Amino acid sequence: MALFSREFIAVPDDRKGQIVFKWPDVTIRRFTHAIVNADEVAMFVNTGQIAATMGPGRHSIDADEIPGLGAIIDFATGGNAYRAELYFVGTREYTGFKFGGRVDDVQDPRTGLVVTLRVFGDYALRVIDPARLITNLTSTVDVTDNERIAGWVSDQVLKVLRTNVTTQVVANGWPILGLSVHSPEIEQAAITASNGQLEAYGIAVTRMGNFDINLAPEDAAQLKQLAKDSSYSQLAGGFGQYAAGEMALGAGQGMAQGGGSTQGAFLAAGLGLGGGLGGALQQPAPQAPPPPPPAPAAAAAPAPAPSGVVCAACSTANPAGAKFCMGCGQVMAPAVRHCTECGTELPGSAKFCANCGTPTGG
Numbered sequence: 001m002a003l004f005s006r007e008f009i010a011v012p013d014d015r016k017g018q019i020v021f022k023w024p025d026v027t028i029r030r031f032t033h034a035i036v037n038a039d040e041v042a043m044f045v046n047t048g049q050i051a052a053t054m055g056p057g058r059h060s061i062d063a064d065e066i067p068g069l070g071a072i073i074d075f076a077t078g079g080n081a082y083r084a085e086l087y088f089v090g091t092r093e094y095t096g097f098k099f100g101g102r103v104d105d106v107q108d109p110r111t112g113l114v115v116t117l118r119v120f121g122d123y124a125l126r127v128i129d130p131a132r133l134i135t136n137l138t139s140t141v142d143v144t145d146n147e148r149i150a151g152w153v154s155d156q157v158l159k160v161l162r163t164n165v166t167t168q169v170v171a172n173g174w175p176i177l178g179l180s181v182h183s184p185e186i187e188q189a190a191i192t193a194s195n196g197q198l199e200a201y202g203i204a205v206t207r208m209g210n211f212d213i214n215l216a217p218e219d220a221a222q223l224k225q226l227a228k229d230s231s232y233s234q235l236a237g238g239f240g241q242y243a244a245g246e247m248a249l250g251a252g253q254g255m256a257q258g259g260g261s262t263q264g265a266f267l268a269a270g271l272g273l274g275g276g277l278g279g280a281l282q283q284p285a286p287q288a289p290p291p292p293p294p295a296p297a298a299a300a301a302p303a304p305a306p307s308g309v310v311c312a313a314c315s316t317a318n319p320a321g322a323k324f325c326m327g328c329g330q331v332m333a334p335a336v337r338h339c340t341e342c343g344t345e346l347p348g349s350a351k352f353c354a355n356c357g358t359p360t361g362g
Contacts, residue, residue, distance in 0.1 A: 009061075010035040011088045019094060019127060020134070020143040023086035030080050034059045039092035041130045044084040046072045048139075050131050051084055089130035093206055094146065097123050099154035103213075104166045110175040111226045115219040117169075117176070119161050121187075121211040125153055125203055132202030153194075153203060160193040161186075165213065177223060179213050187211045 009032055011021045016037075035058050036042045042054040052068030061082065063069040074083040100120030107114050127133050138149065165186055168174065174182055187208050194205045215223065309318045309332055316327030323332055337346050337360065339353035346353060351360055 008033050008035060009086065011037065011040065016090075017146070018144065019090050019146050019149055020138055021088040021090075022142045023088070024142075026083060026085055027074060027077070028061055028082050028084070028086065030062055030082065032061045034061055034086075036088070039090055041089050041091055043087050043089065043130060043134065044069065044072060044082070045087060045134060046084045048135065050135070053131075087130075087134055089127055089133060091127055091130070093124050093126045094150075095122070095124040097125065097146075097150040097154060099123060099157045101158050103158075103162050106166055106169055106176065108176040108223060109169075109173045110177075111223065113223055113226055115176055115223055116216050117165060117213060118215065119158070119165060119211075119213045122209040123153075123157060124206045124209075125150065126206050127202055128204050129202030132200065137201045137203075149203070153198065153205065156197045157190065157194045157205065160197060161190050164189050164193055176215065183211050183213065186213065 009023060009028070011018075015021050034042060034054060036054050036056050038056045040056060042059075043050050044052040051072050052066050054066060059066060061069070063073065063082075069082055072082045072084040073079050074081040098121070101118065103117040103119050105114055106117050133149075137152070143149065168182070168186060168189065169176070169179070172182075191205050191208060198204060214220070309320060309322055310316070311318060311325035311327055311330060311332065313330045314325060314328040316325055318326050318332060324330070325332055337350070338344065339346060339355060339358055339360070341353060341358035342356045344353055344355040346360060352358065353360065
């Protein structure tokens with residue numbers, strides 16, 4: 001197979017998409033030709049150290065041509081081979097890697113609601129120092145899947161965003177709804193901060209795409225409803241007025257759809273709306289004039305003297321209902337009597353009927 005040919009060493013066509021490709025043989029015959037593409041760097045690694053490096057071009061594997069190979073001569077072969085691990089590292093831009101996840105719980109400056117921010121997107125990366133990548137990250141393993149590198153980079157990007165996004169939202173007072181307006185600023189800050197973390201590993205994030213900061217569906221719905229209520233409340237003059245209007249609108253829709261009785265809802269809405277409008281106008285009711293001072297009380301009329309009975313014998317006034325005179329002890333005639341002849345009502349002291357003259361026997 002060409003992959004194991006001792007005449008030419010190069011990255012196979014079906015492996016050119018790998019960031020790091022490790023040549024499978026650690027014993028490389030002298031004068032073998034290595035082909036390094038324009039977007040690659042080849043490195044000989046011995047005991048974890050970079051022994052020699054080959055840039056783009058066609059190279060003859062010989063210590064006289066490549067400095068550093070003399071340290072890895074395989075003397076067991078009589079000096080006809082070099083013993084080392086050979087890596088090809090791509091230096092072009094690799095695209096299409098994804099990142100994303102939960103950022104943090106953030107309080108929306110406009111509504112005060114605490115929501116959970118999430119961020120998703122794509123990014124491209126480039127190897128800026130192949131030696132650091134091999135010695136500090138991939139080590140001496142066969143990295144057949146770019147995810148081994150990109151997965152770690154994605155974790156670093158998300159780690160940076162957890163701090164960066166929260167700091168910018170809080171410091172600048174950005175409302176959560178409409179945060180995408182500030183995506184370019186957040187994106188650039190994330191690239192700069194991520195590269196600060198990745199520099200020691202010889203990798204850099206070159207750009208981001210499809211950068212999206214969003215909310216969990218339930219948080220998004222709640223925040224939109226709260227923002228709507230706040231805006232409508234300001235237009236209506238207060239939340240009470242807005243709530244009353246919403247109630248009346250709901251009742252009207254219920255009636256239009258043939259729903260149950262809405263008389264009570266309309267009554268409640270009317271009361272609430274009437275009270276709300278008074279508050280919205282914010283004008284005090286006209287003050288009633290103070291009542292006139294009370295008129296002085298009229299002098300109390302003397303109480304009428306209690307009616308009584310005068311004794312016929314001694315003319316002493318006795319209280320009504322007295323049976324004996326307080327002056328002489330005589331039996332008191334009844335206060336009222338009737339004529340035995342015609343029935344006319346007579347005073348108790350009358351001796352004759354005033355109507356027919358009949359003696360009363362008094």
